Amino acid sequence: MKPSQVQPNEYATYYENYIKQVSEEYNLVEELEISLHRFIKFVQDIPMDKFDYRYAKGKWTIKDIIQHIIDAERVFAYRALRFARNDTTELPGFEENDYVEEAYGNKRSIMELLTELSAVRHATIVLFKSFHEKQLLRKGIASNNPMSVRALGFVIIGHQNHHQKIFEERYL
Numbered sequence: 001m002k003p004s005q006v007q008p009n010e011y012a013t014y015y016e017n018y019i020k021q022v023s024e025e026y027n028l029v030e031e032l033e034i035s036l037h038r039f040i041k042f043v044q045d046i047p048m049d050k051f052d053y054r055y056a057k058g059k060w061t062i063k064d065i066i067q068h069i070i071d072a073e074r075v076f077a078y079r080a081l082r083f084a085r086n087d088t089t090e091l092p093g094f095e096e097n098d099y100v101e102e103a104y105g106n107k108r109s110i111m112e113l114l115t116e117l118s119a120v121r122h123a124t125i126v127l128f129k130s131f132h133e134k135q136l137l138r139k140g141i142a143s144n145n146p147m148s149v150r151a152l153g154f155v156i157i158g159h160q161n162h163h164q165k166i167f168e169e170r171y172l
Helices: 013-020 028-044 062-084 096-103 110-130 133-137 149-171
Strands: 139-142 145-148
Touching (some): 013 149, 028 149, 062 096, 062 110, 062 139, 062 145, 110 149, 145 149
Antiparallel strands (some): 139 145
């Protein structure tokens, strides 16, 4: 399954940018695995003095953003689980700024953050490997918008890729 197979009615329009940032080279599960390794290697090459840097007042640090990626992946994977299991309960959104403020990611070491990201991603990979085709196509409502299980998988990857691009453009 490739990102180009995901139809616009499977996600809110604001997720389109994330899905477009996912390579067509690999399938969903392969890209979940590859993108994790690519991101960890990228972060490990960032100079230590950049992890606490803010490019403007009120902006998150690189460590804050990594914590945000972890938290968002947990939320997206939870949504995928609910929808794959045919749970029709509408799920609320989450306020990312509140999560970052309460997570204290900037107080953690980069190794702690990367270890947690790796653990969360491995759980996500195992979860997505367990879904069969019918489950991947299921949709639910999250943040008042339809969302398919497979779209959530590509959003997880694209969200990470989006933030890596921001690191490159604004932090390094």
